[in-house]
Amino acid sequence: MKSRPNTENSPADTVKLVTALVILGAGIVGFYVYEDQPQIFRVLGILAVGAVAVGIAVTSNPGQNLWRFLQDARTEVRKVVWPTRQETVQTTIIVLIVVILVAIFLWLLDMLLSWGFQQIILPGG
Known part of the structure; x- marks a missing residue:
């Protein structure tokens, strides 16, 4: 003790x-x-x-x-049990893929919202 x-x-x-x-x-x-x-x-x-x-x-x-x-x-x-090099590389790749997918989703959402607000603010234009 x-x-x-x-x-x-x-x-x-x-x-x-x-x-x-x-x-x-x-x-x-x-x-x-x-x-x-x-x-x-x-x-x-x-x-x-x-x-x-x-x-x-x-x-x-x-x-x-x-x-x-x-x-x-x-x-x-x-x-502490530290991850192996292979585990670190795999985790890094997964994180990068998820970041790219979220970035694409947010970009598309931004484009959709921009288009929608333009339709509301500038009708017919």
Whole structure:
């Protein structure tokens, strides 16, 4: 039986999350302040700052709950039975045929309604 995640947030969790947001914000500001530097260094810098911010956030209770949720989601995705290539191609062809048939039906219906309204609005013409 799985243990229920702790949903109570302590003041320390709030401090951790705010710290992570401040660090991330400082990284974004730094990205634009140092726009005269090579872009590769700026991108690597913001990735490093983002990793630090995520690392801090994950140490909080909400961060741990989110991490557990992502791990459970990954486990569930691995349980999915994905269709074979042949099934995917066949389904795609069926969908395309139905879309074409509905498009033709709507086009014919539009032509019929246009003709009918012209007969009503412009009698004899």
